[in-house]
Amino acid sequence: MKLATHHPLCLAILSAIASGSPAGHALAQESESASTTTLDRIQVTGSRIKRSDLETSSPVFVIDRQAISDSGAATVGEFLQRTPSISGAGMNPQVNNGGGAGAATVDLRGLGQTRSLVLVDGKRWISSVINAQGAVDVNTIPMAMIERVEILKDGASAIYGSDAIGGVVNFILRRNFEGVEASAFYGVSSRGDADTERYDAMFGASSDRGSVIIGAGYDKEDPVLAKDRAYSSQPYQLYAGEHGIGGTSRILTGRYVVPRANAAAAGVNLQDPNCGNQANVALTRIDGTPGASGSDFRCFDNLNDVYNFQADGNLNLTPQERTNLFLSGSYQLTERTEAFLLGSWNRTNSSFKIAPLPFDGRPDVDDVPISADSMYNPFGADISDARLRLRDFIPTRSTSFETQTYQIVAGLRGMFGDSSWSWDASYSYGRTPQTQVVRGYLYSPALRDALGPSMIDPVSGDPICVRTPGDPASVIAGCLPVNFLGPPPDPNTPEGQAQLAALSTINPTIVNTNHNDLKVFSANATGDIFELPAGMASLALGVEYREESASSDVDFLTIIPPGETVCLITQEACTFGNIAGSFDVKELYAEALFPLLSDAPFAEKLSISLGTRYSDYSNFGNTTNSKIGVEWKPIGDLLVRATYAQVFRAPTIGNLFGATVPSANSYVDPCNGYTGQPVADPRACANVPVDGSFQQSNSQVTSFQVSNPDLQPEEGDVLTFGFVYSPEWAQGFSTTVDFWRVELDDFITTLPETVILNQCYQFGRYCDSFIRDASGDVTQMTNVVGNFGSLKTSGVDIGFRYMLGQTSWGRFSWSLDTSYLAEYEVRLLAGDPTSDVGAFPGIPESKGLAGTFVDSASSGFGNLARWRALNDIRWDLGNWSASLSTRYVHHVYEAPDVADVTEPGYIAKRRVPSYTQTDLQVGYRLPQLANSEIQIGVRNLTDRQPPLIYSGFNASTDLRTYDAIGRFYWMRWTARF
Numbered sequence: 005m006k007l008a009t010h011h012p013l014c015l016a017i018l019s020a021i022a023s024g025s026p027a028g029h030a031l032a033q034e035s036e037s038a039s040t041t042t043l044d045r046i047q048v049t050g051s052r053i054k055r056s057d058l059e060t061s062s063p064v065f066v067i068d069r070q071a072i073s074d075s076g077a078a079t080v081g082e083f084l085q086r087t088p089s090i091s092g093a094g095m096n097p098q099v100n101n102g103g104g105a106g107a108a109t110v111d112l113r114g115l116g117q118t119r120s121l122v123l124v125d126g127k128r129w130i131s132s133v134i135n136a137q138g139a140v141d142v143n144t145i146p147m148a149m150i151e152r153v154e155i156l157k158d159g160a161s162a163i164y165g166s167d168a169i170g171g172v173v174n175f176i177l178r179r180n181f182e183g184v185e186a187s188a189f190y191g192v193s194s195r196g197d198a199d200t201e202r203y204d205a206m207f208g209a210s211s212d213r214g215s216v217i218i219g220a221g222y223d224k225e226d227p228v229l230a231k232d233r234a235y236s237s238q239p240y241q242l243y244a245g246e247h248g249i250g251g252t253s254r255i256l257t258g259r260y261v262v263p264r265a266n267a268a269a270a271g272v273n274l275q276d277p278n279c280g281n282q283a284n285v286a287l288t289r290i291d292g293t294p295g296a297s298g299s300d301f302r303c304f305d306n307l308n309d310v311y312n313f314q315a316d317g318n319l320n321l322t323p324q325e326r327t328n329l330f331l332s333g334s335y336q337l338t339e340r341t342e343a344f345l346l347g348s349w350n351r352t353n354s355s356f357k358i359a360p361l362p363f364d365g366r367p368d369v370d371d372v373p374i375s376a377d378s379m380y381n382p383f384g385a386d387i388s389d390a391r392l393r394l395r396d397f398i399p400t401r402s403t404s405f406e407t408q409t410y411q412i413v414a415g416l417r418g419m420f421g422d423s424s425w426s427w428d429a430s431y432s433y434g435r436t437p438q439t440q441v442v443r444g445y446l447y448s449p450a451l452r453d454a455l456g457p458s459m460i461d462p463v464s465g466d467p468i469c470v471r472t473p474g475d476p477a478s479v480i481a482g483c484l485p486v487n488f489l490g491p492p493p494d495p496n497t498p499e500g501q502a503q504l505a506a507l508s509t510i511n512p513t514i515v516n517t518n519h520n521d522l523k524v525f526s527a528n529a530t531g532d533i534f535e536l537p538a539g540m541a542s543l544a545l546g547v548e549y550r551e552e553s554a555s556s557d558v559d560f561l562t563i564i565p566p567g568e569t570v571c572l573i574t575q576e577a578c579t580f581g582n583i584a585g586s587f588d589v590k591e592l593y594a595e596a597l598f599p600l601l602s603d604a605p606f607a608e609k610l611s612i613s614l615g616t617r618y619s620d621y622s623n624f625g626n627t628t629n630s631k632i633g634v635e636w637k638p639i640g641d642l643l644v645r646a647t648y649a650q651v652f653r654a655p656t657i658g659n660l661f662g663a664t665v666p667s668a669n670s671y672v673d674p675c676n677g678y679t680g681q682p683v684a685d686p687r688a689c690a691n692v693p694v695d696g697s698f699q700q701s702n703s704q705v706t707s708f709q710v711s712n713p714d715l716q717p718e719e720g721d722v723l724t725f726g727f728v729y730s731p732e733w734a735q736g737f738s739t740t741v742d743f744w745r746v747e748l749d750d751f752i753t754t755l756p757e758t759v760i761l762n763q764c765y766q767f768g769r770y771c772d773s774f775i776r777d778a779s780g781d782v783t784q785m786t787n788v789v790g791n792f793g794s795l796k797t798s799g800v801d802i803g804f805r806y807m808l809g810q811t812s813w814g815r816f817s818w819s820l821d822t823s824y825l826a827e828y829e830v831r832l833l834a835g836d837p838t839s840d841v842g843a844f845p846g847i848p849e850s851k852g853l854a855g856t857f858v859d860s861a862s863s864g865f866g867n868l869a870r871w872r873a874l875n876d877i878r879w880d881l882g883n884w885s886a887s888l889s890t891r892y893v894h895h896v897y898e899a900p901d902v903a904d905v906t907e908p909g910y911i912a913k914r915r916v917p918s919y920t921q922t923d924l925q926v927g928y929r930l931p932q933l934a935n936s937e938i939q940i941g942v943r944n945l946t947d948r949q950p951p952l953i954y955s956g957f958n959a960s961t962d963l964r965t966y967d968a969i970g971r972f973y974w975m976r977w978t979a980r981f
Contacts, residue, residue, distance in 0.1 A: 047126065049154040049174040051613070052163060052544035052595050053530050054426065059728055061613055061633030061645045062158040063742040063801065065089065065821065069151055071876070074887040074925045076941040076974045078189060078200045078223050079326075080142045080150070080175075081108020086891050088823035088874050089113060089157050089171070089801065091965075093859075093866025095139070097225070097322050097354070098963040102861065104356025105405045105438070106324035107132050107141035112157070112170030113746060113797060114828065114868045119653055121160070121168040124175045125346065130411050130434025130522045133554070138167070138656035142175075144350040144409040146330040148187070148204035148221050151178045157744065157801060159649035159722030162615040162631035165548070165591055166654040169722065169746065177332060177346070181208035181217050184981040189223075191974030194947065198321055198969045199226040214335035221328045227357075228321035228969055230314045235949050236959035236968075239314050242898075242914055247954075251310025253701055254362030254393045257289040258489065259304050260374075261389035261779070270298025270383050279303040280697070284779070286389075295490035297382050306701065311393050313359035317400040320959055320968040324354040341418035344430075348411045355404040360395040361444055361574060363488065365455075368775050368783040369706065371570050372448055377457035377473035380487040389777070394446075396492030397504070398511050401444030410435045424540075425531030434522040442514035445573040447561065450483065450510040458485035482509075514573070518556030518583060520657075525549045538602035538610070545594040553586030554657040564664075569784060575706055576666050585661025589654070593617040609637040619652075623660065624716055627652050641732055645742075646725035655715040655752055659789055662711040669707040670862040670957065671757035673700040673782060674765040684768035688761070692780035700781060705774075707757050707785040716791050720748035726801075736807035745798035750791040755832055756863035757785055763833075787863075793832040797854075799825045814881030822873040828853040830865070857896040857916060860964075861957035867965040869894040869918075883929040893919040893965060898955045917951045919966055936979040947971040 047054050050062035065087065077083035081096050085108075092114030095107050109117040109132070122129050122140035132141035153175055160168035189202035206219035230236040241250030253259050264285050268274055272287060279285050286304035293300035328350040335343045365372045366389050374387040381387065415430025457473040460466070469483035470476065484506035487493075493500035528546035535541070561572045564580050571578035595615035601607040616630040631649040638644065680694035692698045726742030755763075755770070761782070764771040774785040801823045808816040829852035858864025871894035878887045895918040925941035950959075950966035959968070 047530075049123075049126070049172060050156040050158060050160055050163060051597075052528060052546065052593070053542045053597050053613075055542065055597070059635075059643055059645075061611075061635045061647050062156055062160075063645075063724060063726065063740065065155040065157060065803075067153040067155070070878075072147075072150060072153075073939065073976070073978075074878070074927075074941075075889070076191065076923060076925060076939075076943050076972075076976075078191065078202050078225060079108060080145050080147050084108070084110060084142060084153070084173070085965075086874055086889070087155060088821050088872040089155065091823075091825070091867060091869065091872060092116065093864070093964050095141075096964060097143075097324055098320060098968045099958060100230075100319040100322055100356045100963075101358050101958055104322045104354060104403060105132070105141075105407060106143060106322065106326070106352045106354030107139075107407075108143045109139040110142060110173050111866070112155070112173070113744075113799075114825070114865055115170040115746065115748075115795075115797070116865070118656060119167060119169040121164055121166075121172045122175075123164070123172060124411075125177055125413075126174060127413055127430070127432055127526075128522065128524055128550070129175075130409060130436050131520055131552075132409075133407065133436050133438045133518050133520050138552075138658065141352075141407075141409070142173070143326065143352070144328075144348075145175050146177075146219065146221060146328050146348055146350070148185075148206055148219055149177045149217070149330055149332065151176045157742065158647055158724050159631070159651040159746070161629040161651040162593065162617045162649060163595065165550075165589070165617060165619060166652060166717070169651045169653055169718075169720070169748065178217065179332070180210060180215055181206065182210055182215075183208060185978065187976060187978040189974065189976045191943075191972055193228070193969050194971040194973065195232060197226060197232060198228050198972065200224070200974070212336075214333065216331070216333035218331050219329070221330075222326065224325045225321070225323065227319050227323040230318040230320050230959055231316075233320060233949065233959075233968070233970070235952055235961055236314055236318070236320055238312055238960075239310075240952055240954055240960040242954035249310075249312075250703075251312055252362060252393075253304075253306070253310070254364065254391045255288065255309055255311040256393050256395060256492075257291055257309075258390065258392040259309070260287045260301075260383075260387050260391075260489065261285070262287060262383045262387055263385050266383045266385045267298060267301075270301075272298040272301050272303075274303070276303040278305045282693070282779075289489065289491075293491075295380070295382070295487070300382075306699070311359075313393075314959065316395060317357050317359045318959070319357055320963060322354055322356050324352060326350060326352045337416075338418075340421075341416060343416055344414070346411075346413040348409070350409040352405070352407045352409075354407075355402055357400055357402045360393055360400050361398060361446070363390070363392045363394050363446075363574075365390040366777055366783060368569060368777060369575050370448060372452050372455060374488060375456045375458075378455060378489075379458040379460065379467060379485055380489050382489070389779075390488060392488050397486075397507050398446065399444050401442075403443075404441045405438060407436065407438040420529075420531070423531060425529060427527070427529040429527040430525070432522070432524040432526075435519060437519040438517065440516040440518075442516065442559075442562075442577060443511075445512070445514065445577055446507070447510040447512055448570065448572050448574075451486070453480050453483045454486040454506065454510070455488060512561060512573070514559040514561055514577070516556065516558045516562070518554070518558075521551075521553045523551040533596075536599055539599035541599065542597045543594070544596075546592075548591040548593075549588070550591070551586065551588040552657060554583050554661075555585075556583040556663065558582055558663070576668060578666055580664035580708075583657070583661060583663050585657045587621060587623045587654075587657070587660070589622070590620045591617055606638045607636065608640050609635065611635045619654075621654055621717075623713075624654070627717060627719070641730055643728040644725075645727065647723070649722045651720050651722055651746075651748075653718040653752070655712075655717065658711065659715055659752055660711055660713050662709075664708050664710045666706045667709050668704045668861075669757050669785075669787075670703050670859065670955065671700075671705050671761065671782070671785075674758075674762050675780065676700060683765050685764055685771045687771040688765040688768075689780070690776045691778055692776070698780055701779075702781070705757060705782050705785055707787050709754060710786060710788040712789050715752060715789065716750055718748050718750050718752055718791070720746065720795075722746050736805075736809065738805045740801070740803040742801045743798070744801070746796070748795040751793055751795050751830070751832070752789060753792055753832070754787045754789050754863055755792060757787065758862070759832060760785065760787065793830065795828075795830050797825070797828040799823060799827075814879050814884075817876075817878045819876045820873065822871065825854045825868060825870050828865070828868050855894075855896055857898045857953055857955070857962060859953075859955055859957045859962070862955070867893070867896060867962050869896050869965075883931070885927040885929075887923075887925045889923045889925075891921045891923075898953050914954065916953050919948065919951060920946075921948050921967055922946055934979040934981060936977060939976045939978075941974050941976075943967070943972040943974065944970055 092111035094111035156172040202223035417428035471478035493503040530544035601610035
């Protein structure tokens with residue numbers, strides 16, 4: 005990866021890239037000729053003004069095409085994930101539960117995937133349909149078309165508008181390509197899975213009047229099963245400071261809460277210490293027994309009766325298949341006017357797969373009891389709290405996605421007469437339709453009948469479902485009684501076949517559709533306005549109109565009726581309706597550059613840039629955001645730079661109008677170990693025993709995520725300052741240091757479920773946001789997105805470059821890029837220190853969330869390691885080339901566990917080890933064979949496995965940060981005609 009430096013040779017290289025020339029040609033130039041090259045004015049990410057200086061007041065990290073090729077990445081998201089400034093909780097195809105759409109999103113500075121703006125050739129790209137949250141799936145950008153990626157690590161709302169808080173990722177596409185280029189890629193893990201293939205073909209032609217590039221790409225990646233990796237084969241947990249193997253209470257032999265008296269009458273042995281002394285007792289079937297009498301059951305063991313969901317369907321890498329077509333062209337209409345066009349189409353087929361359905365019959369969950377009059381119920385009482393893993397009853401839960409992305413940009417550009425002024429006007433349209441096919445759930449009304457009253461038909465001798473117990477005349481047509489208290493149906497017996505057939509008829513295929521639309525019209529002009537003693541002052545100005553909309557059409561089976569809490573299938577797949585909403589924004593901007601000093605003592609150059617943007621939104625009103633930047637070269641080798649920017653993020657359609665959806669979020673119950681002490685509101689620990697025995701039975705709760713049409717935008721500021729040093733005495737060497745700070749107010753987020761419970765427990769707030777069942781367990785929560793509190797984060801980026809000239813051993817280049825996170829503080833509820841997120845007690849170096857991991861499934865911000873680094877070494881000699889890349893992620897601390905620990909001062913903290921991944925690539929060019937090149941590489945050379953993170957929602961680790969595959973061998977062949 006190469007960062008633009010101020011060295012003349014580097015300027016020449018990047019100038020060649022910007023103009024579409026091959027990078028190898030630029031590298032072949034001698035430094036003397038490079039120093040005299042006249043550089044054309046180009047537009048650098050972070051500014052609308054065209055200029056010859058590639059180093060501006062804003063820090064920009066550049067990934068060139070060669071670095072992308074050397075990475076061995078099959079998708080755009082893979083190579084971006086290596087970037088040190090990317091952290092937090094961005095999406096990628098390794099995220100199975102909560103992902104699976106094949107999407108990869110960008111999370112700069114750990115600020116969230118909706119606070120990083122993604123552009124293609126400086127224009128907004130259509131966002132994905134991930135909950136309509138407004139994040140762009142970068143895997144939809146045609147990889148073969150990418151010339152380089154520019155990552156602006158600065159606030160840029162004054163330049164680009166909303167979302168550019170953490171920074172901007174701008175994909176610059178190839179231009180002026182002539183000929184044919186084709187490539188084929190194949191890779192496989194050292195364990196024989198994750199098979200990956202990719203094929204690209206591109207054709208380009210040009211004439212005196214225009215040019216065109218057309219191409220196509222296809223890639224396919226096979227899954228990695230969680231059970232096939234040691235770190236994910238079990239649901240590892242940390243409990244009371246002890247490492248162990250956990251699981252869920254929805255097990256294969258079930259968990260059934262029945263009255264104690266009924267259990268005793270049925271013959272259950274209640275002398276087991278696990279039976280407790282409560283009025284109700286939780287039972288499970290003894291494995292291998294028929295479950296026909298109470299003696300076939302024992303008391304449930306909360307610690308040891310768990311189910312290994314990781315080994316039964318979960319994935320560490322979701323399967324995906326992509327096809328894309330693209331077109332780019334321009335045509336000279338007149339001497340000073342050119343038409344241009346960019347078109348892209350991408351189709352992604354992907355899916356996720358999770359463990360079989362966990363049936364939960366409680367009223368506030370699935371609301372499907374097992375009737376006392378079921379012919380299979382030996383206890384003579386309704387069982388309204390029955391929990392069972394349905395592995396042998398219905399297929400594993402899965403959702404398949406077909407997502408298409410259309411983007412077209414058409415416009416005109418040109419010059420105003422003989423002046424320096426250039427202009428462009430364009431219209432952009434993007435659309436992302438998606439179809440989801442969901443399988444593995446049961447139709448609740450039919451299941452309620454199948455678990456309801458039943459008997460043997462006195463005429464036929466067959467089991468039947470009835471409306472009235474004992475009355476065959478009230479038979480329910482088409483219903484067969486289902487036994488959720490006995491062993492799984494045996495497909496080799498007529499009875500087992502009948503049960504499986506009955507379940508298959510109430511196992512529906514659910515189809516949901518949704519789409520996003522983006523329409524943008526923009527017009528821009530830039531040029532010189534007047535001359536100052538130090539040079540020409542420049543101005544850029546423009547207008548933009550943008551309209552965004554989203555809608556969905558969900559299957560009627562998933563819609564929760566008004567006043568109810570469950571739909572016609574299992575609650576986790578329910579929603580309260582469709583997404584439907586839109587907004588538009590009208591914007592004006594202006595940016596100016598003023599050179600103040602030139603060739604003066606201690607000021608070889610001093611310039612100041614100013615920018616401002618006015619935005620008028622249809623849903624919340626208007627906002628104005630400005631920016632100032634300073635560039636100062638006290639000597640020729642040193643550039644000192646600084647920026648101050650006001651930033652904002654408008655709420656997305658998902659924030660404003662998204663349908664209410666359930667989410668299985670992790671939480672810690674403040675009522676664990678409750679002994680009856682006073683609480684701020686009696687609802688805080690309603691129904692919880694007061695003898696200190698209570699421990700939450702699950703680490704996750706169904707939490708309904710609710711949108712809010714009254715949201716206001718987030719507002720804040722970003723400050724950066726640093727320097728670029730390129731000493732003349734060390735030709736080819738440069739270093740950059742940039743300090744940064746981001747502060748945001750009116751932060752748009754939901755409150756973590758633990759915070760909501762604590763607020764009720766300590767202050768009596770949000771007590772109507774959750775429901776406890778008769779045993780005290782939290783069964784359901786409602787979580788409304790809002791403008792909560794503030795966020796402050798700061799750190800420093802440090803980079804080094806060294807490009808060694810040609811030697812008898814070849815040409816070497818080295819780069820090291822690092823990012824240090826100094827602080828990350830979030831206060832969700834203003835004036836309430838108990839709502840601070842992070843600041844684990846007993847961890848001296850922790851300040852807020854810096855250096856911690858809190859999973860996004862717990863309303864956390866993901867992996868916020870203090871240090872991240874990327875070290876690249878590249879070598880070329882004749883037709884040979886090689887590269888060695890090392891990625892480093894510093895250790896983090898994960899949150900305390902949920903144990904009831906009474907030892908004073910005890911803190912259940914854990915340090916997650918640091919992670920280092922090394923990639924190796926060797927290439928050889930064959931000029932005589934279709935001008936081709938062969939590359940062979942190994943990703944994760946040392947087979948480094950992700951570290952265990954016990955609070956990790958997927959696979960007991962952080963699959964958004966670490967490599968889930970392990971050692972991966974790959975080969976690519978590229979030919980150019």
